[in-house]
Amino acid sequence: MMKKSIKILSLVMALVLVCFVFASCAKTLSGTYSVEAGGSLVGGKISMTFSGKNVTVTTTAGIAGFTSTNEVKGTYEIAEAADGTQTITITYESDAEGDAGKLSGTQSFSEGKDADGNKTITIGLFTFTKSK
Numbered sequence: 001m002m003k004k005s006i007k008i009l010s011l012v013m014a015l016v017l018v019c020f021v022f023a024s025c026a027k028t029l030s031g032t033y034s035v036e037a038g039g040s041l042v043g044g045k046i047s048m049t050f051s052g053k054n055v056t057v058t059t060t061a062g063i064a065g066f067t068s069t070n071e072v073k074g075t076y077e078i079a080e081a082a083d084g085t086q087t088i089t090i091t092y093e094s095d096a097e098g099d100a101g102k103l104s105g106t107q108s109f110s111e112g113k114d115a116d117g118n119k120t121i122t123i124g125l126f127t128f129t130k131s132k
Contacts, residue, residue: 027078033128
């Protein structure tokens with residue numbers, strides 16, 4: 001009876017370890033990626049800072065020299081479909097408005113480089129460039 005219990009316990013522990021290994025292999029990003037729009041009179045910027053499974057989205061809007069900044073924290077997960085396409089799911093800790101809100105939920109995701117060789121990520125319709 002004791003040997004059978006030890007075998008079962010060993011098997012359960014091995015399965016738990018395998019689950020942790022697969023969970024830790026999920027794709028993560030690091031660093032800050034941003035995109036800017038508009039000009040000197042009216043413009044805005046969205047920055048996404050990734051650390052582990054956490055993301056901080058900072059939006060800055062400017063109109064004629066006046067700026068407004070909003071920051072929202074959350075988590076993200078990148079998944080890959082059988083056909084190789086990827087999606088990213090962003091979940092915020094609190095309600096997000098404006099451009100930050102447009103990035104919540106599940107959207108298409110891809111990585112690449114711009115014409116200057118800088119790393120980029122594309123989330124839905126937004127392409128972000130990694131800050132150096």
